[in-house]
Amino acid sequence: MLYIIGLGLGDEKDITLRGLEAIKKCSRVYMEAYTSLLSFGLTSDGLSTLEKVYEKPIIVADREMVEEKADDILLEAQVSDMAFLVVGDPFGATTHSDLVVRAKKLGVEVKVVHNASVMNAIGVCGLQLYRYGETVSIPFFTETWRPDSFYEKIKRNRSLGLHTLCLLDIRVKEPSLESLCRGKKVYEPPRFMTINTAIEQLLEVEQNHKESVYNEDTTCVGLARVGCEDQKIVAGSMKQLLTQDFGPPLHCLVIVGETHPVEEEMLEFYTVDNSSKQT
Amino acid sequence: MLYIIGLGLGDEKDITLRGLEAIKKCSRVYMEAYTSLLSFGLTSDGLSTLEKVYEKPIIVADREMVEEKADDILLEAQVSDMAFLVVGDPFGATTHSDLVVRAKKLGVEVKVVHNASVMNAIGVCGLQLYRYGETVSIPFFTETWRPDSFYEKIKRNRSLGLHTLCLLDIRVKEPSLESLCRGKKVYEPPRFMTINTAIEQLLEVEQNHKESVYNEDTTCVGLARVGCEDQKIVAGSMKQLLTQDFGPPLHCLVIVGETHPVEEEMLEFYTVDNSSKQT
Known part of the structure; x- marks a missing residue:
């Protein structure tokens, strides 16, 4: 299962209970970093705040990683629960349709956890x-x-x-x-x-x-x-x-x-x- | 302080940590019931699920109550923290601008907690x-x-x-x-x-x-x-x-x-x- 989880707009407190629950089930947690890194205060410090609240290590996935390694992430999601964290909503200003399309083609089940977006x-x-x-x-x-x-x-x-x-x-x-x-x-x-x-x-x-x-x-x-x-x-x-x-x-x-x-x-x-x- | 808190679209798990934190600070919690009651499963049972997760009693405010008693709610918010819960986002499909305008005119501080909306x-x-x-x-x-x-x-x-x-x-x-x-x-x-x-x-x-x-x-x-x-x-x-x-x-x-x-x-x-x- 691939969870695509919106984090909302502010900081680590803007995740929903549903999103947090999903993260805790996942064996690996990726976070897209190529749209709104700075707004989320993601200095190395910012990230550890997220990791503390989410109680999971987070792998920051930059644009290259998402584009080049998406299939590796998705293959993992065929056999275990994976989370992909997104600032705002998964289908807000920056859409992650492409990841969803790739996942569905590989037969990976996708669950979206919505949140606020701009x-x-x-x-x-x-x-x-x-x-x-x-x-x-x-x-x-x-x-x-x-x-x-x-x-x-x-x-x-x-x-x-x-x-x-x-x-x-x-x-x-x-x-x-x-x-x-x-x-x-x-x-x-x-x-x-x-x-x-x-x-x-x-x-x-x-x-x-x-x-x-x-x-x-x-x-x-x-x-x-x-x-x-x-x-x-x-x-x-x-x-x-x-x-x-x-x-x-x-x-x-x-x-x-x-x-x-x-x-x-x-x-x-x-x-x-x-x-x-x-x- | 008046907190206007979006609950998201699904159920009690779609509130954000920020929203939940705000609710716990409030002396009274109202929930607007006139837009999306049914979608949120707000039978008397649904409400108690919310109350259990939020750890607060919730006063359901129907359209009449919001229109007729808004000023009473706002006068209370001048002296203590009040929460007004809204299905979706506070400024989503149904806007709560009117409540905000009334609050600001009475000098009540307003904080908005965003969430997903349709x-x-x-x-x-x-x-x-x-x-x-x-x-x-x-x-x-x-x-x-x-x-x-x-x-x-x-x-x-x-x-x-x-x-x-x-x-x-x-x-x-x-x-x-x-x-x-x-x-x-x-x-x-x-x-x-x-x-x-x-x-x-x-x-x-x-x-x-x-x-x-x-x-x-x-x-x-x-x-x-x-x-x-x-x-x-x-x-x-x-x-x-x-x-x-x-x-x-x-x-x-x-x-x-x-x-x-x-x-x-x-x-x-x-x-x-x-x-x-x-x-």
């Missing part, structure tokens, strides 16, 4: 989840690569009055281009896009396209570390949010569409001027 | 969450009230190739019209819309509008009891799903948009012919 926890800012359109991802721009397909999607959402959740780029354990050329992998330090960078890129793309999809006066909500004890939520114009310091990752951004009165009341608590009073 | 757990069927458009609600049709605003929304989603999550009507503790006329509330038995009824209504609306938004050959995924031990997921055409028995509530339905290869592989496991082999 895709629903985002509701905390007060904008109703059913009023969101398609979610977009904003990748880090480089000198030569400035993809902007999100612009068209935001345009559609806004034309329908819908909110847009923007997931911001995460780069963990990316081999550096230079090292790839030399044939030996050396990894770049992890990078997490800030709300500020996201807004700069969004405004640059609007400048290029000039379709008035949004501008620096468009209301947005910046959310940092959603679901963590020290989460920070600020609502304001793009211009206002550009100068806010949201602190450590992970960040995400909502471009606000048409709002209902209850949504407006909630946003009011998070506006730039009120956000210092947040509890 | 809005992210739906990912289990293999369709990627970021490929969903606006979520729609399908209400029970009556002789005189057959609202179909969902049709326009589904049309937009489909024109963009997006999937549509259809949340199906829940009627719990609704005063009967007859009893309201007599001035004394008598409640109708709870009703939960099945996937079959939803598809019948959808096809009726298509018949009326004739805009070819979907038809009985359109691929859908029916999901019953998502996140529970006995969840059932079947993919097939509307016509095929019409004759499936999905069993007890809660049900929901996804109208499938354009699919990517990994999505197709996942759906394959759930097609009508394969679904009997489901684990």
